[in-house]
Amino acid sequence: MGGAVTGAGLAALALRYAAGTARADRSWPVQVESRLRNLGEVDEVSILPVVERLTRDGGELVGEPGLSYLVRAGGTRLLFDVGLSGGRDRSALVRNAGHLDVDLRDLDAVVISHRHADHVGGVGAMRRHTFAFAGEPLEPAGVPAYVPTDMHHDRARVVPTTGPRVVAPGVAVLPPLPRMLFWLGAVAEQALLVNVRGFGLVLISGCGHPPIERMLGVAELVLDVPIRAVVGGLHLPVHPVGTPLLPQAILGSPHPPWQPIGEADVAHVLDEITARGPRVVALSGHDSTPWTMNEFGRRLGDRYRTLRVGEELLISAARSRSAEGAG
Structure with missing residues (x-):
């Protein structure tokens, strides 16, 4: 009986996955x-990981399998995602922000990439269709999200994104793009763009x-500016056994269970990125394994960075370097 129920459940998931994948594919290419x-344009963009799985050397910062970056571009300060632990007492975002002198009450905007727990402050926030701002109120009230x-x-003043949109001088969000995941179902994700004078686009x-x-x-459809940097998560948990990323490999996979994310997926992603001639590729470890990060480093050489809490990434026409950052 249990096997039959399990088999029926998997069959239903497979049908949902096939239908959702077909819908997502029909939406491409985006009109x-x-x-x-x-x-x-801005002269420089600063990207400071406040939440990441990996941290810089030192014991005061904590890592978690989530993502939140303080992005400073021109005179704009925005928070890109809010990490996984949304409660005040256990929030990696609040703890790390304090150690990095990042004032979470001094933001011009919040951008949420997609409604998954590791980006909106936990499973509870995801289920309630909100984001948990680490127990801290947004100040002033009405900050656009x-x-x-x-x-x-x-x-927050919630602003749904339906198309490419300028959110500050030199900064824009792309329209959300759909994808069907086998276990988690449909997801819509948007990316952030920063146009750096004399450098190009940072995605x-x-x-x-x-x-x-x-x-x-x-990004290439909406702007005639070359993409010169790709920064953030790419969900490539290849060879996850023995790492903390086995749940991400299973639950967040765009493939059915019998076709796990593999080395060929990493090679394909690298081919797509390198075809654009990037000067900087900085990869998040919240959803990519050490094997993937090593492969990125092997293929990209000195163009590659691993993102860690507390290590600020500065990009301008004159420089593209990592440094220990402060907010």
Whole structure:
């Protein structure tokens, strides 16, 4: 009886997966109604990981399998995602922000890449279609929060993203792109773009579910500016056994269980990225394994960075380097 129920459940999941994948594929290529003609430029962008699985040397910072970056571009300060642990007493975001002198009350905007627990502050926030801002109120109330799907927040001014949108001079969000995951179901994910004068576009990704080649393709549709940096999560937990990323490998996979994310997926992603001639590729460890990070380093050489809490990534025409950062 139990086997029959399990078999029926898997069959239902397989049917849902096939239908959802077909819907996502029918939405591609994306029909972009308008280009970003008035995006503007910034001289430099700073990306400071406040939540990541890996941390810089030193014991005061904590890692978790989530993602949150403080992005400073021109005079704009925005928070890209809010990590996994949303409660005040156990929040990696609050603890790390304190140690890094990042004032979470001083933000111009919040951008949520997609509604998964490791980006919105936990499973509870995900189920409630909100984001848990680590127990801290947004100050001032009414800070815009750009979200890719139906979400709400008690204090933020929630702005659903339906197309490419300028959120600050030189900074934009891409339209959310759909992807079907076998276990977790449909997800819509948006990326952040920063146009750096004399350098090109910096694309910041939460997980790269759509997948990344579609994110890159949409960026190229909306702007005639070369993509010179890819930063963030790409969900490549290859060879996860013996690492903390086995749950991500199973639950977040775009493939059915009998076809796990593998080395060929990493090679494909690297081919798509390197075809754009990037100067910087910085990979999150919240959803990629050591094997993947080593392969990125092997293929990309000195263009590659591993993202760690507390290590600021600075990108401008004159420099693209990592440093220990402060907010």
